[in-house]
Structures are given as structure tokens and as C-alpha cells.
Amino acid sequence: MTQNLDVEGCTVREAAAEDTVCGVVPQQVAVPSDADSLSRVMAAAHRRGLSVTARGAGTALDWGWPPRSLDLLVDTSALSWIDHNAGDLVVEVGAGTPMADLNAALAAAGQRLSYDPVRLGGTVGGALATGVSGPRRLLSGALRDLVIGMTVVRADGVVARSGGRVVKNVAGYDLAKLHTGGYGTLGVITSAAFRLHPVPEALRLVSARLDSRIRAERALSALCETTVVPSAVELDWPASGPGRLDVVLEGTPGGLEARVAATVGALAPWASGEGPVVAEELPEGWGLLPAEGTVALVTAPPAQSVTAADWVREVSEAVDAGAHVRGSAATGALSVTFPPGTPADRIRLVVEGVRSAEGHPLVLLRAEPHVRAAGIDPWGEVPGLGLMRAVKESLDPGHRLSPGRFAGGI
Amino acid sequence: MATTAPHTPEGRARTPGGPGARERTPAALAALVPRLREICGADGVLTDLSQRRVYESDGLTYHRSTPGVVVMPTTTDQVASVIRLCAEHGVPYVPRGAGTGLSAGALPHSEGVLLVTSRMRRILEIDLDNECAVVEPGVANLDITRAAAPHGYYYAPDPSSQQVCSVGGNVAENSGGAHCLKYGFTVNHVRGLEIVTPSGEIVELGGKAPGAHGYDLIGAFVGSEGTLGVATRITVSLTRAPEKTVTLLSAFTSLDAGGQAVSAIIAAGVLPSAIEMMDALAIEAAERAVACDYPAGAAAVLVVELDGPAVEVDAQLERVTALCADAGSFETRAASGAEERALIWKGRKSAFAAVGRISPAYIVQDGVVPRTALGEVLGRIAALSAESGIRVANVFHAGDGNLHPLVLFDDAEPGAGERAEEVSGAILDLCIEHGGSITGEHGVGVDKACKMPRMYDDASLETFDLFRRAFDPAGIANPEKLLPTPRLCGERPGVRTGVHPLVQSGEAEQF
Numbered sequence: 001m002t003q004n005l006d007v008e009g010c011t012v013r014e015a016a017a018e019d020t021v022c023g024v025v026p027q028q029v030a031v032p033s034d035a036d037s038l039s040r041v042m043a044a045a046h047r048r049g050l051s052v053t054a055r056g057a058g059t060a061l062d063w064g065w066p067p068r069s070l071d072l073l074v075d076t077s078a079l080s081w082i083d084h085n086a087g088d089l090v091v092e093v094g095a096g097t098p099m100a101d102l103n104a105a106l107a108a109a110g111q112r113l114s115y116d117p118v119r120l121g122g123t124v125g126g127a128l129a130t131g132v133s134g135p136r137r138l139l140s141g142a143l144r145d146l147v148i149g150m151t152v153v154r155a156d157g158v159v160a161r162s163g164g165r166v167v168k169n170v171a172g173y174d175l176a177k178l179h180t181g182g183y184g185t186l187g188v189i190t191s192a193a194f195r196l197h198p199v200p201e202a203l204r205l206v207s208a209r210l211d212s213r214i215r216a217e218r219a220l221s222a223l224c225e226t227t228v229v230p231s232a233v234e235l236d237w238p239a240s241g242p243g244r245l246d247v248v249l250e251g252t253p254g255g256l257e258a259r260v261a262a263t264v265g266a267l268a269p270w271a272s273g274e275g276p277v278v279a280e281e282l283p284e285g286w287g288l289l290p291a292e293g294t295v296a297l298v299t300a301p302p303a304q305s306v307t308a309a310d311w312v313r314e315v316s317e318a319v320d321a322g323a324h325v326r327g328s329a330a331t332g333a334l335s336v337t338f339p340p341g342t343p344a345d346r347i348r349l350v351v352e353g354v355r356s357a358e359g360h361p362l363v364l365l366r367a368e369p370h371v372r373a374a375g376i377d378p379w380g381e382v383p384g385l386g387l388m389r390a391v392k393e394s395l396d397p398g399h400r401l402s403p404g405r406f407a408g409g410i
Numbered sequence: 411m412a413t414t415a416p417h418t419p420e421g422r423a424r425t426p427g428g429p430g431a432r433e434r435t436p437a438a439l440a441a442l443v444p445r446l447r448e449i450c451g452a453d454g455v456l457t458d459l460s461q462r463r464v465y466e467s468d469g470l471t472y473h474r475s476t477p478g479v480v481v482m483p484t485t486t487d488q489v490a491s492v493i494r495l496c497a498e499h500g501v502p503y504v505p506r507g508a509g510t511g512l513s514a515g516a517l518p519h520s521e522g523v524l525l526v527t528s529r530m531r532r533i534l535e536i537d538l539d540n541e542c543a544v545v546e547p548g549v550a551n552l553d554i555t556r557a558a559a560p561h562g563y564y565y566a567p568d569p570s571s572q573q574v575c576s577v578g579g580n581v582a583e584n585s586g587g588a589h590c591l592k593y594g595f596t597v598n599h600v601r602g603l604e605i606v607t608p609s610g611e612i613v614e615l616g617g618k619a620p621g622a623h624g625y626d627l628i629g630a631f632v633g634s635e636g637t638l639g640v641a642t643r644i645t646v647s648l649t650r651a652p653e654k655t656v657t658l659l660s661a662f663t664s665l666d667a668g669g670q671a672v673s674a675i676i677a678a679g680v681l682p683s684a685i686e687m688m689d690a691l692a693i694e695a696a697e698r699a700v701a702c703d704y705p706a707g708a709a710a711v712l713v714v715e716l717d718g719p720a721v722e723v724d725a726q727l728e729r730v731t732a733l734c735a736d737a738g739s740f741e742t743r744a745a746s747g748a749e750e751r752a753l754i755w756k757g758r759k760s761a762f763a764a765v766g767r768i769s770p771a772y773i774v775q776d777g778v779v780p781r782t783a784l785g786e787v788l789g790r791i792a793a794l795s796a797e798s799g800i801r802v803a804n805v806f807h808a809g810d811g812n813l814h815p816l817v818l819f820d821d822a823e824p825g826a827g828e829r830a831e832e833v834s835g836a837i838l839d840l841c842i843e844h845g846g847s848i849t850g851e852h853g854v855g856v857d858k859a860c861k862m863p864r865m866y867d868d869a870s871l872e873t874f875d876l877f878r879r880a881f882d883p884a885g886i887a888n889p890e891k892l893l894p895t896p897r898l899c900g901e902r903p904g905v906r907t908g909v910h911p912l913v914q915s916g917e918a919e920q921f
Binding site: 085086087088089090110131133137141142144145154158159160161162164165166167168169170171172173174175177178180181182186197198199200201221224227228229251252254255257258259297299300301302303304331332333359360361363379380382383384385386387388390391393394395406407408 | 537539540541542583584585586590594595597598607611613614615616617618619620621622623624625626627629630632633634650651652653673676677679680681718719720721722724725778779780781782807810811812845846847848849850851852853854858862865866867869870872873874876877878879880881892
């Protein structure tokens with residue numbers, strides 16, 4: 001049922017194949033030119049009872065689960081602006097701003113959003129809505145820890161703000177945290193404010209090859225006993241062969257020398273081959289999730305992250321699923337990627353196997369179409385689901401925002 | 411909750427249920443007392459007026475209300491049973507930690523239950539492998555660090571009241587402290603919560619692993635001021651103690667020069683673990699109280715703390731010292747030993763209490779401005795002070811723009827309290843005008859609920875309310891806190907004085 005949405009300041013067109021969200025083709029696509037027209041088009045959709053999904057650059061349209069219903073895709077790419085206040089170490093940015101543009105603008109002022117994107121080509125709004133943080137979450141926290149304010153258009157078109165542009169602020173509920181990782185099921189993000197950090201003068205990467213789970217655990221625990229303050233500690237645990245620990249250190253060129261030495265000293269007894277290797281920059285594709293294949297997220301208490309990674313490998317090996325685990329070993333946030341085309345039944349066995357052991361819940365972040373079609377439960381058990389449903393019901397009582405894309409069919 | 415208890419004038423009735431409100435336990439509530447005793451034991455329920463009066467205010471003593479009944483549960487199940495009973499009977503309840511909050515967030519309800527967590531104060535686990543601690547809500551903030559310190563760890567969020575304030579209260583208020591600048595606020599350190607919802611349901615959110623799946627309910631719960639439920643078990647991250655910590659005291663002949671030093675430090679890309687600032691009046695008070703031996707003749711001092719790997723700290727120290735000198739500092743001292751550091755901090759940490767020595771009464775304000783607006787706002791505060799004849803001492807977290815002006819007055823002088831309130835309110839207006847916040851760490855509570863419309867538009871407030879109702883559709887969890895209610899704020903969004911006119915005329919009941 002195509003309905004003519006005539007909204008000032010907003011282009012509306014019929015949807016095409018590239019507008020597909022997890023296999024679901026919307027009826028129409030609206031491209032509002034600014035936040036006001038976004039609010040107007042959401043209000044119009046509300047009056048007509050249309051279901052809506054938001055899109056930034058579209059790099060995560062195949063993340064999450066297919067919407068049960070999708071009348072209107074709202075494209076936020078025109079909401080692209082950057083208001084950087086360097087002296088305050090704060091930036092406010094439109095949701096449609098490409099993350100790369102934001103990073104470039106901040107870098108020019110010697111600052112950064114201490115967040116490593118996990119996808120190339122995405123927007124700030126998309127990064128927030130999906131809420132998955134890369135390696136540097138160890139030092140500065142996950143993306144949600146860096147958001148200090150947000151403006152959102154509700155399902156009924158009403159514009160609501162929470163937080164603000166100062167780092168220290170406890171006035172009102174911190175709703176920005178709810179929207180971060182909420183897949184647009186509670187509102188459409190129009191802009192957000194972030195706290196920033198100065199870009200450190202220098203960086204070193206210490207990498208150690210680790211031949212066994214035990215050695216990896218020992219290396220990690222030795223590292224934790226130091227006071228070198230790494231920015232990231234990434235575990236790479238491939239489907240077969242040795243694993244690797246990558247430790248990122250940032251600071252002054254003079255100060256780094258001693259920290260690198262201490263890091264090498266902690267890892268050396270456990271590293272195989274020629275011992276830890278030091279580089280002066282990050283490798284290509286650092287922190288990015290593979291662009292193809294099914295991806296799951298596993299969380300574990302930090303001390304069990306190597307055990308969890310090895311458990312995924314063991315379960316995967318048993319069914320030849322080829323799972324590759326990577327992630328922040330020191331925080332316990334890991335990704336599991338399956339090669340493109342991995343049969344759904346093997347992925348199902350891995351998902352069920354990993355979930356059968358307590359302490360490391362797994363969520364399917366992106367599933368290939370044949371995996372989605374196999375009816376695997378993407379979320380598993382999510383504690384607090386009752387409250388999440390209540391929040392959804394309160395903020396989107398018509399269940400029109402990306403219905404079914406989130407946990408528990410929300 | 412947050413920061414030092416203030417010395418505020420007593421006996422000024424400005425509050426729902428202030429002096430004169432009913433002091434006998436209402437009949438509906440009295441009927442629940444036997445059930446509450448069954449749940450919490452006889453010693454866990456206080457009904458005597460004299461005992462209840464102990465709890466009539468939190469740290470903000472000019473808001474008072476005698477609780478209908480006080481319960482002191484010791485377990486999560488008891489908390490849940492008490493709240494279920496409240497929910498069944500539509501009785502409001504107010505959670506209270508150590509009662510050190512400065513926004514009347516734990517102001518009791520005279521017809522409700524005051525749920526005190528002070529008997530839930532066990533540290534359940536210090537898990538060094540996972541760098542976290544699991545504690546009950548009544549544990550004092552500093553006790554986590556005390557338990558972790560022998561192992562080389564500490565708990566980073568450090569409200570000035572950390573010796574006494576409870577972790578449960580910190581969670582309720584998302585309390586900060588001097589070290590937030592570098593290490594973040596309570597919300598950045600809470601990994602898991604066991605909460606009892608306003609319907610009495612026990613829900614586990616997160617745990618020792620990061621980033622629980624689904625909506626970030628932990629992120630939204632922290633700082634919700636007890637309106638979404640009561641945290642009964644809290645898992646917090648522990649931070650590795652830095653290899654080296656240095657505290658620097660730098661003195662300036664003008665407030666402006668001190669402010670310039672702060673900007674220069676930030677602009678240079680140095681991230682200290684704290685940057686605190688005090689003006690001449692605050693220094694004077696601190697000197698009189700604790701003889702902290704700050705440089706004589708200083709119009710402003712900065713306390714800058716640097717921590718991290720020793721080599722990095724040494725490099726930063728050199729840099730910061732030079733930046734302070736460039737900005738016009740006439741004396742800079744650095745202390746790296748624990749004792750010397752404590753001496754520098756002594757002046758700063760005693761400042762609130764010290765002000766009590768130079769003024770019979772004062773109001774502690776808690777507003778935030780963008781760091782770059784500090785200079786202008788401090789100038790406007792000085793002008794306000796000069797115009798009104800009300801002295802204002804400034805002690806604040808300069809690194810993140812969190813002002814704590816101490817508005818001094820003599821409560822024996824007729825009208826002085828009102829003028830002080832006007833100045834205090836005007837300072838908040840300045841914060842809002844400059845894009846800041848009405849509270850950086852103390853919370854909204856009752857005290858600032860009527861200020862919320864100055865910071866957020868109706869649509870945003872309504873959205874907050876929609877969110878709140880998802881947790882508490884019946885409106886029994888810490889009612890009339892955080893969000894403005896038309897009954898209390900309708901006529902004058904701003905500082906309240908005196909009794910509500912409808913109450914005075916007998917048309918409405920205020921509780």
C-alpha cells in the first residue's frame with residue numbers, strides 16, 4: 001500500500017532493491033533535508049500508522065533481524081553537520097555525518113572520538129544505533145560511554161533531547177544510552193554530542209604469537225599485572241593455528257619506550273616464534289569486522305575471554321564451521337565470524353554449543369540470508385527483557401519502529 | 411549520593427511535608443506495619459516519631475519531611491517484599507542510601523515508606539581476575555577502594571563524600587568527583603546491577619562481562635535517582651592503581667590567569683586525573699579551617715593531579731608546570747609522596763566545611779558550564795555577588811566545568827536567605843544560558859525539579875516521563891523527584907519559598 005507522503009523539505013520516492021533491510025523491501029524511502037523535516041515525516045508516518053526503519057549510509061542494513069513490517073525507510077544521510085568545540089573537547093554532530101568525516105575534522109584539531117568503528121563507510125547515527133565498539137573501548141569505554149547528549153525523533157514525530165553538551169551532567173534520564181545499540185527501535189537519532197580526547201603523540205603496537213589457550217591466558221594475566229595502561233588488548237583466535245595478542249600503547253614518544261619494554265617483558269615468556277614484535281602503526285583494517293559472512297557477538301568476564309574464545313573454536317571445530325574469534329580480551333567483548341556461505345545448521349550448532357556453557361552469552365549480529373531463514377534464535381536469553389518490552393511499549397506503543405529487529409521480537 | 415554535607419540554615423519550611431506536616435503514621439500505612447515487621451524483622455522497622463525524625467532530610471537539610479515509616483531491609487528478598495507490599499497498596503516509597511545527597515533526592519514521603527539500605531553493606535566479592543567488585547548498595551564508596559587497595563586496585567568514582575556516601579546512592583545519582591575528568595562517572599564503572607523494580611520484581615542486568623545484550627538498561631538506570639527501582643547488588647569495575655601519581659598546587663594572582671592555565675593544559679593534550687580550582691574566598695576559608703598552607707596572596711589556586719606510567723607522568727608534570735608558569739602562576743609546588751599529596755588535597759577537600767567558619771550559613775550550588783565559558787561565568791558570578799552583597803566562594807572541578815559556588819549569608823539577617831537563594835538560582839540560569847547543566851553530580855531531586863523546564867523543553871520532559879512510567883506505571887517510586895510536577899511547580903518554575911498557596915488555603919494537601 002503506497003501512500004503519498006507529501007512533507008515539506010523531504011524527498012519521498014519508491015523503494016528500490018538497494019533499500020532492502022534484511023531481505024525486506026520497504027514501500028517508500030524518505031530523505032529529509034534536516035531535523036525538522038525528519039520530525040515532520042515521522043509525524044506523517046505516525047498519522048498513517050506506517051512502520052519505519054532508519055538508515056544512515058546503509059552499511060548495517062543487514063544487521064539485526066528483519067523488520068516484521070516496513071512501509072517507510074527514512075534516510076538520515078542529509079543530516080550531516082559537525083559542530084566541534086575544541087576547547088571543550090566536545091563535538092555535536094548530525095546523525096547522517098559519515099564517521100570518516102567526523103574523524104577527519106577532529107584529527108585536524110588534534111582530537112579524536114576514542115572509538116574504533118567496526119564498519120567502513122558508516123555514519124555516526126548508524127554507529128550509535130548499532131552500538132558495537134571496537135578495540136579502544138578498553139581505554140575510553142564503549143561508544144555509549146562517550147555519548148553525552150542526543151536528540152531523537154520519537155515514533156510519533158516528537159523531538160526529544162536528553163543530556164547536553166557538557167561532560168558532567170546528571171539532569172534527567174540518560175536516554176542516549178538506551179538509543180545506543182537500540183537499532184532505532186525507540187526513536188530515530190538526529191544528532192548526538194560526544195566527549196573527545198586529545199590524540200596521543202605516539203603509538204606502538206606490541207604483538208605476540210600465542211600457541212595455546214594456556215599461553216594466551218598467562219600472557220593476558222601477566223599483562224594485567226603491569227601498569228602500562230594499554231589502549232587496547234586485542235585477541236585474535238582463528239579457526240585453526242596460533243592465536244595472537246595485539247597490545248596498543250599510546251602516549252609520549254619518550255614515555256612509550258619503557259611501557260613497550262614492560263609489555264614485551266610481560267608477554268615474552270608466553271610468546272612463541274621470535275617473541276613479541278613491535279610496530280609503530282596499526283595494521284590495515286584494524287578493529288573492523290569482516291564485511292561478509294555471519295557475525296556473532298560474545299561477551300565474557302574479562303578473565304574468561306580466552307577460555308570463551310577457545311570454547312567457540314572447540315565447538316566450531318567439532319562441526320567444521322570455521323569460526324574466527326577476535327576482540328577485546330581485556331574487556332571480554334568478542335566477535336565471532338563465520339566464513340561466507342557457512343551452512344546454517346553448522347552455525348546453529350555453534351550458537352547452541354556456545355550458549356550451553358554459562359557465562360558467555362552470544363548474539364547474532366549479522367546473519368546471512370540462509371542463516372536467517374533457518375530460524376536460529378538470534379538473541380538467546382536476554383536478562384531484563386520484560387523491562388525492555390515495557391520501555392518499547394511506552395516510547396513506541398504502536399510498535400512501528402523497526403518491529404522485530406531487536407531482542408525478544410521488539 | 412554526592413559530596414560533602416553542607417551547613418545550611420535550618421528550620422526553613424520550603425518543602426512538601428515540611429515542619430508542620432503530619433507526623434503520625436497515616437492509618438493506611440499503619441495497617442502495613444505488621445506486614446513490614448514480618449518482612450524486615452521488628453528491628454528493621456521504625457515507627458516511633460523520634461526515630462523517624464532522624465531521617466527527615468538528607469544532606470540538603472532545608473527540605474524536611476518525616477517519613478511515614480522507615481524500613482531497613484538486609485536482603486534483596488526483603489527489599490522486593492517491601493516494594494511488592496507498597497505496590498499492592500499503592501503506597502509510595504523512597505529509597506535512601508547514606509543520606510548525603512544534596513538535592514533532596516532521598517527526601518521522605520510523609521505517607522510512604524522510607525527504604526534505607528544502610529544495613530545492606532557487605533562487600534560480597536573482590537574479583538581481581540576480572541578487575542571488579544560485587545557489593546551491596548549500603549557499602550560506603552571508599553570502602554571498595556580500601557578493600558581493593560592491598561591488591562593494587564581502586565574504585566575510580568570518588569565523590570567528595572566518599573568516606574560516607576553509599577555506592578547505591580552513587581548509582582542513583584551517577585555521582586562523580588574530582589577524578590571523573592579522566593576516569594568517568596559512576597555509569598562508566600557499573601557492569602552489573604541486581605535491581606528491584608517498582609513492581610517488586612527482582613531483575614539482573616549485566617554482570618561481570620561488559621555490554622549486556624539488549625537495551626542499555628544499566629546506562630539508563632544509573633542516575634535515575636531511585637525512580638526506576640532500587641539497586642540491591644552492584645558490580646563495579648576496579649581500576650589498576652597507577653604506577654605514579656603527582657599532585658601539583660599552582661597559585662595565581664587572578665582567577666582569570668588560573669582559568670587560562672586550565673585551558674592551556676587541556677589544549678596541550680594533557681589529560682590530568684583532576685583539575686580543581688579555588689578562589690580567594692574559598693582559600694581563606696580553607697586556611698582558617700585546616701591551615702593548608704596555600705601560597706599567600708593567591709587569588710586562585712589550581713590543584714592538578716597527574717597519574718599513569720611514571721615516565722608519562724614525569725613528562726606531563728614538566729609540561730603542566732611550564733603551562734602554569736606561562737599563564738602567570740607565581741608559585742607551583744609538586745608533591746608525589748602520599749603525605750605531601752594529602753596536604754595539598756586537604757585544603758580542597760575541606761573547603762565546603764571550612765566555609766562554615768566564615769559564614770553562618772551557605773547554599774552549595776552544583777551547576778555545569780562548558781569549560782571554555784568558565785572565565786565569563788565566573789566574572790558574571792562576581793558581578794552578581796557585588797550587586798547583591800552576597801558573598802560567593804568558588805570551589806570547583808575546573809577540568810569538566812562543574813561549578814560549586816558556595817553562596818554565603820547570615821541566616822539571622824532578615825531577607826538574607828532569600829537574597830542568597832536568588833543569587834544561587836541566578837547562577838544556575840547562567841549555567842543554562844551558557845549551554846551547561848543544572849546539576850553535574852548531585853542530581854535533580856526535589857530541589858531542582860522545578861528547574862528542569864529551564865533545561866529541557868516539554869517534549870523532552872514528557873519523554874522522560876514516558877520512560878519513567880515504563881518502570882513505574884503506578885508512580886510509587888520516589889514520586890515528585892527529578893521531574894517537575896504541576897502541583898509543585900505550576901506557578902513558578904524556579905526557587906520555591908514558603909508554603910504552596912493551595913495548601914495554605916486548604917484546597918490541596920501537600921505531602
